[in-house]
Amino acid sequence: MTVLNSKIPDGPVADKWENHKFSTKLVNPNNKRRFEIIVVGTGLAGASAAASLSELGYKVKAFTFHDSPRRAHSIAAQGGINGAKNYTNDGDSVHRLFYDTVKGGDYRSREANVHRLAEVSVNIIDQAAAQGVPFAREYGGLLDNRSFGGAQVSRTFYARGQTGQQLLLGAYQALAKQVASGGIELHTRTELLDVVLKDGRACGIVTRDLVSGEVASHSGHAVVLATGGYGNVYYLSTNAMACNVTAAWRAHRKGAFFANPCYTQIHPTCIPASDEFQSKLTLMSESLRNDGRIWVPDAFDDTRSPSQIPDSERDYYLERKYPAFGNLVPRDVASRNAKTVVDQGKGVGTLKNGVYLDFEAAIERDGEAAVRSKYGNLFDMYQNITGENPYQTPMRIYPAIHYTMGGVWVDYNLMTTIPGCYSIGEANFSDHGANRLGASALMQGLADGYFVLPYTIGDDLAGRLGEATVPTDDPVFAEAEAGAHDQINRFMSIGGTRSVDWFHRELGKIVWDYIGMERTREGLEKALSEIPALEEEFWKDLRLPGSAATLNSGLEKAGRVADFFELAKLMARDGLDREESCGGHFRAEHQTDEGEAQRDDENFAHVAAWEWNGADSVQTRHQEELTFENVALTQRSYK
Template identity: 70%
Template sequence: MTMLQDRPTNTKLISKVPDGALVDKWDNFKANAKLVNPSNKRKFKVIVVGTGLAGASAAASLAELGYRVDAFTFHDSPRRAHSIAAQGGINAAKNYQGDGDSVSRLFTDTIKGGDFRSREGNVYRLAQVSVNIIDQMVAQGVPFARDYGGLLDNRSFGGAQVSRTFYARGQTGQQLLLGAYQQLSRQIGLGGVRLFNRCELVDIVVIDGRAAGIVTRDLLTGELASHAAHAVVLATGGYGNAYYLSTNAMNCNVTAAWRAHQRGAYFANPCYTQIHPTCIPQADATQSKLTLMSESLRNDGRVWVPKNFDENRAAHEIPEQDRDYFLERLYPAYGNLAPRDISSRAAKRLVDKGLGVGPLKNGVYLDFAEAIGRLGRPVVEERYGNLFEMYERIAGENPYDQPMRIYPATHYTMGGLWVDYELQTTIPGLYAAGEANFSDHGTNRLGASALMQGLADGYFVLPYTISNGLAPLLNKTVPGTDHPEFKRVETEAKVRFQGYLNVRGTRSPDYFHRELGKLIWDYCGMERDRNGLERALTEIPALYSEFKKDLRVTGTGEGINQTLEKAGRVDDFFQLGTLMCKDALTREESAGGHFRVEYQTEEGEAVRDDENFCHVAAWEWTGDENNATRHEEQLSFETVQLATRSYK
């Protein structure tokens, strides 16, 4: 049977979603996947780049199976990856609350949340394995919240009408990452994984059309080195830092994915970026990053702005009739738990109108007064205590006494390296997992689904799909690091880094990053339009040529040089930024996080164009960042009916 999914306009974009009914696809895949005999597994070397949830779980699981694994992180320790900062929780279709959840409910919520721009087969598998993740993490000792009977507790999150989110206070990402890190550490101790820390990927080596390995730069010595393997997994996270100000950690970057893209991996849906509604607003010009306040706060916090433009009373002095609880007003069915893209835009519109709060009038209130009255302060403290403390430290205001001020900020990127059902990119032997790939969230990720996807990919998908890819290579020789292509790529990297040092201009990498970020935020942020995007596509290249002429990197290439590291990352952000705007310009519809002003209803809701844009846009590198080629993977929906997404 010919699958509907397999109607690509490009022969490389074959999704490889297995045949059969949706519920059977993953079982069918596993039943037919090629296996590698236990004693043969040690003959295979797998490189895993990144040690966040996806990378650590993949490296640990592959090593447990018997593969030889080399794991790379640019941090000092694998435990630092930014998965650690996820606060709210992880979704799973356990239905422990008996409130009507099921695998198919989680599946439909995710498809709908993603505004019908993700692959059914992948999303269903994600919902299926979600239940295994919770079992796995509890067995590893993750101290999830529990009720008084000792069973696991759940909370609800945006875009869902059931409570399926498991959590460990406001530190769920930390606890899950530490679980995966500990499992990885066990394998390092046993010798199954070799760890390369403070070691950054600077290029991918492709020989005869297959990923042969990577070139890395030792951040402490500046030395470049080649590493060969039978397969390479990139679990290197998202590219939200293209915006400069985001909730990502300072060192998050797109370099690994972008190098892969330049070596032939298609980059999918780069314009799908998520702006998270509840972050602390920017306070001043020195600001280096924005801090997220967990979405879980919207379970009990009420979002509002004053009704009057000239309001200057303190929040608690403003009477009920002068407040606009705009999410409850606009989206009564979901209220304050409307999905992220929708909540963010609603807040932006009111702030743009001049109804913002705070000294810079750049936020909206998230108010707990009603919750404190209803539940009492101890319960609110138990649920959100650490988040309240964090807010007070940053904003200098106590949220028990006055409402928090929040505003949307870039948080997550749904776009990423194009992968098929096996998480393999368009370069055979090169896989992408977690936020680095584009696969599961469509145009908008639901809260508490990033942790789920990272762990699903690493623990329960890659171990099966990698075996399927490796089995045919048994007893075949693959190129080693003595192959001339490794040397050539090393030399290219060396020239590139020396190049940054040689410019000797006047501006730091941070200066360019900040300016670039402003352009991308203004033109390719929460709302986009043709004029702005076209302007971006002339302003970004202009700034990029400034960068090439006027960059200043002090110090040398030998030994640690954080300014030099930054220069390489900003260089890649420039090229990516161009592609983001191009992708946004060519997607002439509004869907989820991609909101084109031209395509909206009278009430300001997104208008999709399923006739022309029910596809994944996958971009091919042509050697020039201004002239990437756009390919399409058609999406077909066999189970879910395409519908207008409504949370009213």
């Protein structure tokens, strides 16, 4: 028997959300102001939730570690946002978006959640357009759509290559309006250090003011974590430098189950690292694969420049292995094949860590002007970063981590296993299964924030009318603050020899090598022995100059890296126990003859949700069974 109650409503999948909204308890409009809600994180999910909750009348306290809510990494999303509007009359519908998303998630997501996501996707487009988000338009002034990530219909709304930026600014501006009206109390440069519970229920948070170093408590009737994904556990990723798992992890340590941590997504077309000190990887649009040909030299350790390698000595390995799809195979297939050839020693570039993406044929066929008009901005970006001209020499690309599907386990109401504590956006695990489709991340963040949480949070609050918040001088807050101080003091007093970044880089290498694109039992076991050893060294040999009573980015990073160590161990354990391949989780032992992911639906059509048992023991694995009543389970093939 599972301890997890997903609270999925009864009835046909298409009616569940409608029925649930009707049966959800409501808080009278005049009573909403009597509830205080803490929202941590101000990206798409957090800003949209804070704004919407405040508009409803709740008293909201919003927290961000950035200097402004507008800096959240949602801002960097390029491609677009899906909406089942069927404006293009090509046969899209809520059901088709639902179907594609369940299938795209490799049948490891909840049908009910995904259907709700598809339903509200249309409202998100309306809301964003009304806010003035400058989506691309046709000459008649109506919204333009494109097909994205291999979808058979054009349902992706986009704003040049800056869709995330514009959607975030829309949500940020809605939040700013509520800040000005007094409905939201905004705390910038303030980081969560702990989630506080009283009698088993979330009653507030402990934070550190990043400028003054002051540790303080904030109480509320509910706590919402909208703190993004954990891709930075790999050190090199397309995430921003400050992205972290700390809020989610500290909630996990207080009782929130952490689900499917091994589900991470790789993006195949990023610019490879140029040296040891590279701080992040830059993603380039996957559309480049439409015209670029991917190859490596036939010979090992070939040091000739690409122009000196004749066609007969090149291996166009995707075209060779997948003649039907060629260079357009899905993200995970393209990524794994790149890793294979680089691991064989055929990588290109000074560090031999990339493969060529060659536009010579496209330029010969269509002319440089045509290629420039399609990809000009991407080519410029590549040249700016690498100093190489991709019109003359092939680009070098390599996969990088850019999204994490796993996260805090939540029920249908988006509540975690801690009563009163919610998790939304990339921070939770709920909608993408084992693999996220393109243009679905923005959709989910905004769905949770604008249209799901504002309804579902009332269900729990309605029964608590008249309950006061726990005062911040309560012993539970004092205890949590003392714990936060202890950790800070511990960091500051280690007095070792190595920087936080050094440990983060070393951890990232282990996680990338063994819990990256391709996992094996042996590798995951190795990760489980190497990570704790490095973690022990971290706590013995960390050096943090400066003071905790001032802006100290090293101290901020230390707390985040400490949490990444614990997360990395759980990722390895989760990957080890999931004896199948699905979506972003590829176990080399479980593949078809064609080298495709081999799912084991009989034994693994479930969510693995891990329960914290204290720092000295291993988490307990709980299962939430997934049932598929509306989408038939199938196997992918790209030959």
